[in-house]
Amino acid sequence: MSSAVATRYPEVVDVAIVGSGPTGSAYARILSEEVPGVTMVMFEVGPTVSDPPGAHVKNIEDPDARAAAQRASEGPGAGAATVNSPGAVKSGERRARPGTFLLEDGYAFPGEDGLPVAAMSSNVGGMSAHWTGACPRPGGRERIRFLPDLDELLDEADRLLGVTADAFDGAPFTGLVRERLAAAVDDGREPAARVQRMPLAVHRRPDGRLVWSGSDVVLGDETRGNPDFHLYDESLVTRVLVDGDGAAGVAVRDLRTGETHEVRARAVVVAADALRTPQLLWASGIRPDALGRYLNDQTQVVYAARIRDVDLGEGTEHAAPAEGGLSEQSGVSWVPYTDELPFHGQIMQLDASPIPLADDDPIVPGSIVGLGLFCAKDLQREDRIEFSDDEVDAYGMPAMRIHYRLTDRDHEVLDRAREEIARLGAAVGEPLDPRPFTMPLGASLHYQGTTRMGEANDGESVCNVDSKVWGVPGLFVAGNNVIPTATACNPTLTSVALAVRGARRLAGELVADLASVEKEH
Numbered sequence: 001m002s003s004a005v006a007t008r009y010p011e012v013v014d015v016a017i018v019g020s021g022p023t024g025s026a027y028a029r030i031l032s033e034e035v036p037g038v039t040m041v042m043f044e045v046g047p048t049v050s051d052p053p054g055a056h057v058k059n060i061e062d063p064d065a066r067a068a069a070q071r072a073s074e075g076p077g078a079g080a081a082t083v084n085s086p087g088a089v090k091s092g093e094r095r096a097r098p099g100t101f102l103l104e105d106g107y108a109f110p111g112e113d114g115l116p117v118a119a120m121s122s123n124v125g126g127m128s129a130h131w132t133g134a135c136p137r138p139g140g141r142e143r144i145r146f147l148p149d150l151d152e153l154l155d156e157a158d159r160l161l162g163v164t165a166d167a168f169d170g171a172p173f174t175g176l177v178r179e180r181l182a183a184a185v186d187d188g189r190e191p192a193a194r195v196q197r198m199p200l201a202v203h204r205r206p207d208g209r210l211v212w213s214g215s216d217v218v219l220g221d222e223t224r225g226n227p228d229f230h231l232y233d234e235s236l237v238t239r240v241l242v243d244g245d246g247a248a249g250v251a252v253r254d255l256r257t258g259e260t261h262e263v264r265a266r267a268v269v270v271a272a273d274a275l276r277t278p279q280l281l282w283a284s285g286i287r288p289d290a291l292g293r294y295l296n297d298q299t300q301v302v303y304a305a306r307i308r309d310v311d312l313g314e315g316t317e318h319a320a321p322a323e324g325g326l327s328e329q330s331g332v333s334w335v336p337y338t339d340e341l342p343f344h345g346q347i348m349q350l351d352a353s354p355i356p357l358a359d360d361d362p363i364v365p366g367s368i369v370g371l372g373l374f375c376a377k378d379l380q381r382e383d384r385i386e387f388s389d390d391e392v393d394a395y396g397m398p399a400m401r402i403h404y405r406l407t408d409r410d411h412e413v414l415d416r417a418r419e420e421i422a423r424l425g426a427a428v429g430e431p432l433d434p435r436p437f438t439m440p441l442g443a444s445l446h447y448q449g450t451t452r453m454g455e456a457n458d459g460e461s462v463c464n465v466d467s468k469v470w471g472v473p474g475l476f477v478a479g480n481n482v483i484p485t486a487t488a489c490n491p492t493l494t495s496v497a498l499a500v501r502g503a504r505r506l507a508g509e510l511v512a513d514l515a516s517v518e519k520e521h
């Protein structure tokens with residue numbers, strides 16, 4: 001279908017990567033490091049909104065430029081009102097977070113719970129240009145039992161994402177918050193499951209400024225400096241090309257010209273988020289039984305408390321709060337998941353109260369504590385995303401339809417999470433909320449399972465342990481969609497770890513291919 005008009009794309013490459021979020025970027029980085037000389041293209045439907053490409057928008061100092069970058073990431077939802085804090089979510093309006101846009105329709109059906117605030121980002125860097133950067137490790141049943149190398153892969157994911165645990169050590173009251181949480185939680189827990197600093201994808205520059213990791217950090221200089229790697233933004237991949245030997249390339253629409261071109265490739269990696277990865281496979285006629293199934297999200301409850309019973313003068317010594325919910329004054333603590341309490345706690349010290357306070361009641365930085373618990377879902381095959389053969393979405397891709405229900409067990413876990421968060425809030429300070437608030441489903445932005453990994457091609461998984469799609473040689477999938485377990489912890493570290501494993505496998509295959517070509521000559 002290549003057009004006669006000059007195209008910015010090459011005709012043939014070794015590897016085509018769809019999506020520029022952290023998981024697609026992990027493939028580009030590992031391949032750049034392990035198989036120099038391999039030609040790679042990365043296609044991203046959204047625009048470049050930050051510099052270096054894929055950088056977190058929070059690193060943009062000018063607030064107007066930052067807001068413009070967020071709007072430019074909101075795809076067909078750009079211009080709609082967004083909402084930045086759980087407090088505002090309580091208004092009940094269906095709103096997206098800045099930098100994201102909501103599924104327009106098909107998010108809920110009568111008699112089902114649906115995912116009313118299922119969201120996506122369309123920009124170079126994907127959601128990682130907007131994320132909070134929490135990178136906890138999975139524990140207990142969150143872990144993928146058939147991956148013996150999971151810990152080493154998670155170490156590598158830490159490296160690619162630039163994860164640190166000490167960026168907020170100087171923040172006021174973080175030690176106090178952790179002490180109070182630990183007193184309420186740690187008894188009887190294994191060391192790994194005790195209250196601790198949240199590992200975060202953030203580092204401090206030598207001048208002390210915080211730099212949040214986005215895909216730019218995952219790509220690194222190794223990929224940016226690789227003359228055989230090219231990133232094309234505003235490029236919608238509409239189809240994975242498949243021939244008798246498996247994946248053979250992609251059809252890509254240049255959104256700048258409207259022209260569609262074919263780019264041949266020896267391998268294709270689809271890392272287009274948990275909703276759009278199965279969408280692209282469906283659009284390509286690749287429709288394994290488990291495609292879109294076992295969709296799971298982490299139902300989230302939130303609560304807030306205020307520290308009042310210590311000398312708050314300690315907090316006022318620090319500089320004035322910066323824009324946004326998380327800044328120089330903030331600390332983030334982690335209450336890990338356990339199989340007995342199947343939720344994961346992200347405790348953030350905020351500079352703004354999620355509920356209005358009196359004008360003559362100034363907030364001491366770090367003294368407002370926002371608590372969030374994410375619950376692991378009871379996995380069901382019927383929880384799924386389906387795609388229409390007749391209707392299309394704003395990009396012209398098959399329209400999505402989400403079928404999603406909470407089970408009795410999910411409701412029971414949620415009740416326990418609400419009880420636990422109220423207990424944690426009271427342990428930390430004076431509760432600000434009358435009762436815990438349950439966020440609308442989809443608010444966690446942690447959708448998983450829709451192209452899940454499995455050990456066997458038994459209809460219950462879409463790809464193997466190396467993220468290779470069953471029955472389609474040369475096709476890899478990446479993202480939270482690959483995670484087969486019901487995690488409660490923020491999933492990106494885990495999905496980057498799985499991408500590392502897939503990328504290593506692909507690197508091995510490319511090297512073997514090159515060796516056999518050389519032998520033939």
Ligand SMILES: Cc1cc2nc3c(=O)[nH]c(=O)nc-3n(C[C@H](O)[C@H](O)[C@H](O)COP(=O)(O)OP(=O)(O)OC[C@H]3O[C@@H](n4cnc5c(N)ncnc54)[C@H](O)[C@@H]3O)c2cc1C
Nearest residue numbers: 019021022023045122126127131132133134237479490492
């Ligand atoms: C506000 C916010 C806070 C978050 N906080 C955390 C957190 O603290 N910890 C955590 O683990 N996770 C967090 N997340 C989620 C995290 O950002 C995602 O898990 C992560 O970005 C997923 O990476 P990915 O590469 O799979 O997909 P994405 O980052 O979503 O990237 C996928 C990319 O593919 C592109 N794409 C889709 N379809 C096509 C197509 N057909 N052709 C070309 N391109 C296409 C999209 O435009 C997108 O840019 C947060 C997200 C948000 C928005």
